[in-house]
Amino acid sequence: MSETSPHDAPADRVKWQSFWVCAGVACLTILDLSKVNVGLTSIEESLGGGATELQLIVAGYALAFGLALVPSGRLGDLRSRRNMFLIGLTSFMLASLLCAVAPTIEVLVIGRILQGVAAGIQMPQVLGLIQQLFQGQERGKAFGLFGATIGLSTAFGPTIGGLLIGIGGPENGWRLLFWMNIPLGLIAIWFAWRLLPKHQAHEGGTGNLDVPGIVLLGIATFSLMLPFVLTTGGPTDDPNRWYWLVGFVLAAAAFVWWERRYLRIGKSPVVHFGLLRLASYRNGILIATAYFAAIPAMFLIVTLFLQQGLGLEAVFAGMVSIPFALASAATSWIGGRLVNRHGRKIVVLGVALAGIGIAATLPISAYASEAWLPWLMAAVLTIAGAGGGFVISPNQTLTLQDVPVTQGGVAGSVAQVGQRVGTAIGVAVASSTFFATLYAGQGLNDSTEVYREAFGRGTTIIVALLVIALVLSLLDLRKRKTPTA
Template identity: 85%
Template sequence: MSELSPNEASANRVKWESFWVCAGVASLTILDLSKVNVGLPSIEESLGGGATELQLIVAGYALAFGLALVPAGRLGDIRSRRNMFLIGLTSFMLASLLCAIAPTIEVLVIGRILQGVAAGIQMPQVLGLIQQLFQGRERGKAFGLFGATIGLSTAFGPTIGGLLIAVGGLENGWRLLFWMNIPLGLIAIWFAWRLLPRQQVHDADVKSLDVTGILLLGAATFSLMLPFVLTTGGPDDDPNRWFWLIGFVVAAATFVWWERRYLRIGKSPVVHFGLLRLSSYRNGILIATAYFAAIPAMFLIVTLFLQQGLGLEAVFAGMVSIPFALASAVTSWLGGRMVNTYGRPIVVLGVALAGIGIGATLPIAAFASEEWTPWLMAAVLTVAGAGGGFVISPNQTLTLQDVPVTQGGVAGSVAQVGQRVGTAIGVAVASSTFFATLYAEQGLANPVTIYRDAYGRGTAIIVALLALALILSLLDVRKRAAASA
């Protein structure tokens, strides 16, 4: 193996330094999807608010995240990913400041939505920059490390949140969840300004932004996610919210018509439907959507069960996810190195392990003693974490492997929209099932028994979503085998 010249070694070092800036900022935004879960009881104690407001704090972030992804990804592709990255990071820091000083629950909800928008601006730039910086097997390695970072962020979020609440106290400890983003954001801005590439390759055919297409896609995404975001499982849920799904069908159909017409007249649409003809891309999005519908919901349900049902303090409830995080980090790194050799079967193995690990929590929650439940859950979630690492980074690599670099941002954005839609739907369905059980059985049994029932029903939804991801993965393996025969 030949040694790199000094110039090549310097360029390689800067490339990997840029990668770690991207991965670090992505982990900061993903942390806010999970660490806030353990802060909900503290927020309710401090600011009040009902189930709807608390649901909006969690799912509203995912909703805004999903809405901003595609326009931000498209702007990054045709203008500057570096500039959009800096805009998103600065906005995220300012929105975090608003959340940290929020005097009322309404202001906190607004701050969380603005946080979601900012996260949606910067995340597609992260994916586009990784596509831009790395090629071939090196890209698999990069996505492996990226997946490990995201896995750690998702799973360590509840632990970090619990520690901050323990430091700050039940009344105002939740504010530290947002204050921590300020110094970290300032450090990230400095490194991003210095290291991120100022030059990028642009698609010569793209000269304007498809504003109408972006608005239609935004309307479709909003109409699909909103009724799930507003679902709490409580008696006050408005059944009329489901009429928004009619708006989704109309907006989605109009979007498809408009994009095809836009392409026929020689312009570049916001989403190239030709990308969806790439089986690696299409199937990867479907698998990720089902997987991300399950995992964030799992963290929320586990945290609620341990804190509210078994009375664990936030810091200890969060620590149950540490084995998941460590196992996920290891297998994400391994998966990134193995994916170019073994392909989609790695994802099949990962989804199966995740389903087995999370499914094993059902008998534990139902029958184990209160003292042993957290320990046993941590043990079986190690298996789930090992599976999760084999899903995230290999699937990310396989999803984007055939996508042109010039469309890396928007392609990553569409994939992320699927993940955020999945998250909103999965969290809503699982948590509303959890809370609906609590409302239905209130006063009928011992409170711990009621929480055990609620956990079982909510987690059954999560296992079903993982079963769907497994079926999709197996179908993709079968299709690839048939194509290569």
């Protein structure tokens, strides 16, 4: 069945019901990137473990997520996005169960990695299905609502995590972070089975699966992300971890050679490099990578600063992100409706606002009193949230606007790989800077001042990443304004 024919398109009501199933599951997936942050202190008290294990709980999820994205997106494009969606969702629910009952920190780390793999299976199907269900301006509206959902789940994650820890207690309340995925996953499976389209258009040809290409891309992604995942800022960091970047260069070169050869012999590679010749797609990936290197890292060090540095309870530390969430949801919806008219200008405005809001936390963290600091931080993060909403959904729409629907899953996967690589690098650099400052300040009388300095240094890294995203956005805007011969 063709997904673009008006005769066999799903009814409008069912189409939007399917969209909300996809958005809801994406929300569940992204929540696990942010809500676990507030549980790290509780996990450390309950199961033990050091900075490396805690880093793996956060960044290991992103690493596994990134590894699974492209092969899963390709399988969804070639076979069935609906079936891959159900496989990923079921696996995510089972991995959450393993995390919830984990008796040791090692089992929890394994469960988180399996969660990341499952999330990487289902997320490409979400993006591919949205492209399949909507066309033209309606797609911009859909991505606007999708961006609002992602913005809410990212920013409300710490609040939800804090509430659950408050309900379950400081020792084992973190387990509720994973238990909540079980009933929600069962409900989502039932609706997905009933509503998601059973048929889709496929690209011409044999629809072969490029296994060597998938393996080489997986090795390259793993080798790039791993040294950053293992970076904690502590004295036990092994400097030899950076040799993995040599493996990344070799695997990436082999991947490019193989994909070009595979295309020359008439087969369909896992990544069509022709997609990267689309300026809208290539530039959108670069902007999203820099942006997602900054924002998850910001949520992590804000949470660590408020909980460990100021001694706030998890629920109150999480609530600081609520204004960010509300502002982000509102501007994501607005941005999705305006993007077809204003294009990349919306993204430039969004990145600038996000940078201004996060930069404003620097003087607050340095000089505000402990009583006023969380309130002031919540206020300026409202500005950052408003900017974030103007980035996520408009950039998603612009990134995929010229991509053929038959390649929607793998195109969305490659874009998501950029986001996950960005997240792993950003979290590693910002958090290791944060922890390195704490290690250097051990033994000083005023520990709060050390935490203030650590937050300031980590946030400076985050602002620099947003400056990179802004420069990329401005360059893309200038290129679009420049007339071609």
